[in-house]
Amino acid sequence: IDSCILSLTFPSCWDFNAVVDSFMDRSLRTLGWGAGGRTVPDYCESLGLVGTWRALHPGERDYSHISRAHATMSRIDYLLVSQDLFQSVERVHMGPIQVSDHAWVSMDITLGGRRLGAGPWRFPRDLYEDVGFATFLKEQWRLYSLDNAEHVADPILFWEAAKAVLRGSVISYSVHRRKTRDAWILRLEGL
Numbered sequence: 001i002d003s004c005i006l007s008l009t010f011p012s013c014w015d016f017n018a019v020v021d022s023f024m025d026r027s028l029r030t031l032g033w034g035a036g037g038r039t040v041p042d043y044c045e046s047l048g049l050v051g052t053w054r055a056l057h058p059g060e061r062d063y064s065h066i067s068r069a070h071a072t073m074s075r076i077d078y079l080l081v082s083q084d085l086f087q088s089v090e091r092v093h094m095g096p097i098q099v100s101d102h103a104w105v106s107m108d109i110t111l112g113g114r115r116l117g118a119g120p121w122r123f124p125r126d127l128y129e130d131v132g133f134a135t136f137l138k139e140q141w142r143l144y145s146l147d148n149a150e151h152v153a154d155p156i157l158f159w160e161a162a163k164a165v166l167r168g169s170v171i172s173y174s175v176h177r178r179k180t181r182d183a184w185i186l187r188l189e190g191l
Contacts (some may be wrong), residue, residue, distance in 0.1 A: 013047070013082040015102070019074050020051065024061060027073040040078070049080040052107055053092045062094045064103045073097075079107045098160045123165065124174050133173055140169040149178050 019025035020040045044051060053062075053075070063073035081090060086139040088109050127133045144165050151158045 013078070013105075015077050016049060017172075020054070024054075025063075025075040027063060029043055044080060048083055050083060050086040052079045052081055052086065052089050053094065053105065055086065056089070056092050063097070064094055064105055066097050066101050068101070077102060077105050079105055081107075081109075085109070099157065099164070123170065127170070127174065136173055137166070137169065140166060 016039070018040060040051075043049070062075065064075050064077035066073050075094075081089060088111055089107060089111055091108040093106050095106070097103045139163075144162055146159065148158060151161070
């Protein structure tokens, strides 16, 4: 396993539950590393990894985790890459903390002139005229609304979660539709 890790040529995502720099990575400035915080830079140094967000945002403060119990925010989620791969990192972005106690962290990488990473999701155009899909989506919205009625009082939470759930439903429907079509084509080719 160590030899595999030492040749790390792909991004690695970690929730270390510890900050690297208590002054920069916590909303309440404290001294010290925090529980296990010293292990993060040791780990990165021993494996030749770069913490991409801090490397691209050296003087900025942003947080990936909120502790409502302690009324603090911290940056404990890391996207790590090798020194060689870091040269291909274009952007690292930390999203809002909305539904869970963690923010999403994304990274855009360009390899050989080809951009990889989180591009904007696009609604599949072929579903616009699919009557079956319209019925399916209305039912998904009805079920979501019933399951989350207690969250209607917080419209931001309700809507942000709804977008994620409905997007998952759209993707699920599209995948099922594609697999059904592919199976039909294979049956026709076998005739």
